[in-house]
Amino acid sequence: MDRLRAGVVGVGYMGEYHVGVYSQLLDVDLVGIADTNLPRAAEVAAKYGTKAYADYHDLLDRVDVVSVAVPTQHHYSVARTFLQHGVHVLVEKPITPRLEEARELYQLAAERGVVMHVGHVERFNGAVQELKKIVHEPLLIESRRLGPFVSRVQDDGVILDVMIHDLDIILQLVDAPLLSINAFGSSVFSSQLDIASAQLHFANGCVANVTASRATQNKIRTLAVTERDAYVFLNYTDQDITIHRQATSQHILTRQELTYRQESLIERVFVHKDNPLKLEIQYLLLAARNGGADAVSMEDDLASLEVALQVMEICKEQRIPASAR
Numbered sequence: 001m002d003r004l005r006a007g008v009v010g011v012g013y014m015g016e017y018h019v020g021v022y023s024q025l026l027d028v029d030l031v032g033i034a035d036t037n038l039p040r041a042a043e044v045a046a047k048y049g050t051k052a053y054a055d056y057h058d059l060l061d062r063v064d065v066v067s068v069a070v071p072t073q074h075h076y077s078v079a080r081t082f083l084q085h086g087v088h089v090l091v092e093k094p095i096t097p098r099l100e101e102a103r104e105l106y107q108l109a110a111e112r113g114v115v116m117h118v119g120h121v122e123r124f125n126g127a128v129q130e131l132k133k134i135v136h137e138p139l140l141i142e143s144r145r146l147g148p149f150v151s152r153v154q155d156d157g158v159i160l161d162v163m164i165h166d167l168d169i170i171l172q173l174v175d176a177p178l179l180s181i182n183a184f185g186s187s188v189f190s191s192q193l194d195i196a197s198a199q200l201h202f203a204n205g206c207v208a209n210v211t212a213s214r215a216t217q218n219k220i221r222t223l224a225v226t227e228r229d230a231y232v233f234l235n236y237t238d239q240d241i242t243i244h245r246q247a248t249s250q251h252i253l254t255r256q257e258l259t260y261r262q263e264s265l266i267e268r269v270f271v272h273k274d275n276p277l278k279l280e281i282q283y284l285l286l287a288a289r290n291g292g293a294d295a296v297s298m299e300d301d302l303a304s305l306e307v308a309l310q311v312m313e314i315c316k317e318q319r320i321p322a323s324a325r
Helices: 013-024 038-048 072-084 099-112 126-134 158-173 276-289 298-318
Strands: 004-009 028-034 065-068 088-092 116-119 140-146 178-186 195-202 207-213 220-227 230-235 240-253 258-269
Touching: 004 013, 004 276, 013 028, 013 038, 013 065, 013 276, 028 038, 065 072, 065 276, 072 088, 072 099, 088 276, 099 116, 099 298, 116 276, 126 158, 126 230, 126 240, 126 258, 140 158, 158 178, 158 195, 158 207, 158 220, 158 298, 178 298, 195 298
Parallel strands: 004 028, 004 065, 065 088, 088 116, 140 207
Antiparallel strands: 140 220, 178 195, 195 207, 220 230, 230 240, 240 258
């Protein structure tokens, strides 16, 4: 299979990114896009030189691979239809809002011998790739993913929309079972959770503090890891990593004040920067060409979803009713 025929279902904000990437790849034919909003689909199709359809079923016999970027509640039905038809599928995260549906999609993909890939795009961030080589025994992980509210994303709360990225990465960094979760959340601009904070306790003693917000008027995407001899700081947006290694520290006491002085060795890690979504789609295409062999573990995807759903449930139990504020 030399050239692959690709399509995109759902061409909103994220879906158009997928269209743009497919249109740039030389070994792919972008044969069509589908959206229930046909004028929107026609607009995007004209921009990228492809065909527009109102019904995604019209793509079934035309594509070998498809990106599914529809609202989360439709992920299961759309992805299932393509998998049953023997099409390789990249579905945006979260795969589905229910764990049993996610398991069923993976089982179906295995039966049909096709790829079922979840769009955890941060896995393909160059800085995250390097981080996995650097971090070995994390003691403390602190993740912050904050930004302003965007009205187009209201169906999913901040946990499935935003926090799941960091939960996914943390679970890959910590080589130990998850023992317990504490979590709180609140609504600000929507009926869903817009702010959430979770603390994860692992069997090896590692603690992870994860904060996600879509009610913060500044975009912040960072992850910090404390190890016994290093402090590693990652900036997702800049795809940048710095490592602080303590050299000396001392207290200086004078008549006037007590001061603290620390000298550290700071290393800056070279990160190969590329478009993470392009790398993710290229990964999907490579897996499709290899006969459906996907190196990303189904267990990893299901574990990330399961923990995200647990955090959601705990937050709902702790949630303060709007009338009580």
